[in-house]
Amino acid sequence: MNIDTFASRLLSWFDDNGRHDLPWQRxxxxxxxxxxxxxxxxxxxxxxxxxxxxFVAALPDLQSLASATPDEVHAxxxxxxYYARARNLHSTAQRCVAHHGGELPRDLDALTALPGIGRSxxxxxxxxxxxxxxxxxxxxxxxxxxRYHGVDGWPGSAxxxxxxxxxxxxxxxxxxxxxxxxxxxxxGATLCTRHDPACVRCPLxxxxxxxxxxxxxxxxxxxxxKRLPERSTFVLLAQDCDSRVLMERRPPAGxxxxxxxxxxxxxxDGARRWFDRHLHGPYQDSEALAPIAHAFSHYRLQxxxxxxxxxxxxxxVHDNADMRWFEPEQLDxxxxxxxxxxxxxxx
Numbered sequence: 001m002n003i004d005t006f007a008s009r010l011l012s013w014f015d016d017n018g019r020h021d022l023p024w025q026r027x028x029x030x031x032x033x034x035x036x037x038x039x040x041x042x043x044x045x046x047x048x049x050x051x052x053x054x055f056v057a058a059l060p061d062l063q064s065l066a067s068a069t070p071d072e073v074h075a076x077x078x079x080x081x082y083y084a085r086a087r088n089l090h091s092t093a094q095r096c097v098a099h100h101g102g103e104l105p106r107d108l109d110a111l112t113a114l115p116g117i118g119r120s121x122x123x124x125x126x127x128x129x130x131x132x133x134x135x136x137x138x139x140x141x142x143x144x145x146x147r148y149h150g151v152d153g154w155p156g157s158a159x160x161x162x163x164x165x166x167x168x169x170x171x172x173x174x175x176x177x178x179x180x181x182x183x184x185x186x187x188g189a190t191l192c193t194r195h196d197p198a199c200v201r202c203p204l205x206x207x208x209x210x211x212x213x214x215x216x217x218x219x220x221x222x223x224x225x226k227r228l229p230e231r232s233t234f235v236l237l238a239q240d241c242d243s244r245v246l247m248e249r250r251p252p253a254g255x256x257x258x259x260x261x262x263x264x265x266x267x268x269d270g271a272r273r274w275f276d277r278h279l280h281g282p283y284q285d286s287e288a289l290a291p292i293a294h295a296f297s298h299y300r301l302q303x304x305x306x307x308x309x310x311x312x313x314x315x316x317v318h319d320n321a322d323m324r325w326f327e328p329e330q331l332d333x334x335x336x337x338x339x340x341x342x343x344x345x346x347x
Contacts, residue, residue, distance in 0.1 A: 006148075006204065007173035007180055013203035014183035017190075019045075023052055028178070030104045030129035031062045037124045038085050038116060040138075045189065051080050063102050066093035074259055074335020081338060083256060088116025106130055119165075127177040135168035136181055137161070140188025146220035147192060150209030155220045229299045234265040235340065237289070237307040238279060244325040245344065246278075247334075255296065259335040260326075262305075262343075271306055278323075279311050294339040305343055 019025075022045070024036035035055065039048045055076045059065045065073070070090060077086035092114040096104055104125060105111055111122035120141075123134035137145075142155040145167045153160040173180050191198045199211050210216045238246040247260040263278075265271040275286075289305035326334070331344060 004171060006171040009203040010183045010187060011173070011176055011180060014179055014186060018179070018183050018186045023049065023056075025182070028129065030106075030125055031065075032056065033128045034104055034117075034121070034125050035089070037121045038089055039080065041085060041121075042082060042139075043080060047080075051077070062093050062096055062104065065090065066097040066102075070258055071260075071334050075333050078259075078335045078341065079338050083259060083335070083337075085116060086335075087258060091115045092117065104129075106132070108134065124181055127181040129178075131177045133172055133174065133177055135165065135172055136184065137165055137168050138185065140192070141168065141184045143194065143220050144184060144188050144192045144204075147197075147210035147216060148204055148208050150213065150215070150219065152219070153221050154223050156223055160221075228295070230302065231299055232302045232304060234267065234271045235262040235303050235305050235343070236265060236271060236274060237262055237305055237343070238311050239307070239309050240325065241310045243328055245328070245331070246323065247326050247336075248323045249321070256337045259337055260324075261337055261340050263323075275308075279308065289343070292339050292343060303339060303343070 022036070024032040036048070036052055039052055039055075058072070058076055059068055068090070070087075073086050073090045074083065077083060080086075095114060096102060100110070104114075106126065108119075108122050108126065111117050111125060112119055117125075120137045123136045124138075126132040126134045127136065142161075142164055145151065145164050146155060146160075149163075149167050151160060151163055151167075153163075155161060155164060187202070187204075191202050197216050199205050199208070199216060202208070202211075205211055210219045246263070248263045250256045250259050250261050252258060263274055265274050271286075286306045286308050289307055292303040292305065294301045294303060331341070336344070
């Protein structure tokens, strides 16, 4: 009989080489596991660590997250990017308070019905928080399984994902599910990396198809390439004589939705119309600042800042729900897109 030793070898390696002191492991709870899993989506552990610590210090449990304002959540998330994750966290917490007794449900279907929780994230919560026997399939696990089993095709496609899910379920052990889940992620993050994998140290090297066939650089198959479109927008930085900055809340849908940002205009004429409408005075007093390049997953954006200083002597907008003057020290307490915060810090 062919005995599957994938999990046992991985767990043995994890005992000596895995990460055992991550802040969401001690103490481990469904809330902390869920928060870490969402933060770790498309973000490295080293980047997430300080954000996680700051977030749980301010909002230590699901009930406190549900009670927080959107601005409080966005401020704690500011800089991590992919802000839909923060909005989904907040919405899920509120739904859990309303429908699940203030706790994350211990059920795969109920979890995946919540905003921002897919099958892999739900499996990670169930396996790590409660030791339930569920598989995960994040980016690290996809890479490990694609190489180990020699799976061709881009892992983002539905057909390839189905194959990888079958392998993930095939290798599930009956015990130590929390450790096994972490071990898979650790192996992909530390040894079976995207570039230059350390195969000679891998506990799975003896029967890894990619290694045996010399295809570790080819697997997993990269996403079919396409050129990202490029866009450009003016960002309008207006300051009064007290160094307050005029900020505008982004619309509830689209890029940076719900965050506070600088007003934008498509072109110079649009910037002039915005200035005439809100600030009046001589438009030509603006100062052009150095452009800022920012890349999203689906396009590249060039920000072209224009700055006006000491506008307090002119008729100005009054604070309202969508536009507000902020003191410099207030900017740390609101959610601001990373490139805009960088611009403000260097103003």
